[in-house]
Amino acid sequence: MIESKGGFVTNRPGDVPRVNGLLAVSRVFGDKNLKPYLNAEPDIKDVTIDSHTDFLILASDGISKVMSNQEAVDITKKLRDPKEAAKQLIPEALKRNSKDDISCIVIRFR
Structure with a gap:
């Protein structure tokens, strides 16, 4: 694994991405200690579903x-x-x- 200065650890095939030694999935729960390293903002788009939506x-x-x-x-x-x-x-x-x-x-x- 390669560690960067920001505390993020990249993953090799078969590895689990981690941030500061913690599983990156914790971003879903909004861990305050990981906020400097992760963007937990969802990508939300408001779209109208109408008769043209397939x-x-x-x-x-x-x-x-x-x-x-x-x-x-x-x-x-x-x-x-x-x-x-x-x-x-x-x-x-x-x-x-x-x-x-x-x-x-x-x-x-x-």
Whole structure:
């Protein structure tokens, strides 16, 4: 592992990312001692779902770190079944060497 001055420790394949020796997942709970090293602000967008909305992709950062939103949309558009679309996004993220948690739900509206 390589430690930087900020206290962040990078991860090797199979390793768990840590901050100051603690699991990085603690950022979800807002640990005050980790706030200087992590951004716990969620990425929120207010979007109106209307008759023109085809689907919604809910994906973890294991997907978003290795492909753009548009790339995920392009993969999802090709498949009518939302379960199959989610099943396509996960191996695509793995193929792109995602090292983070990978989960995905596709909700189709029409």
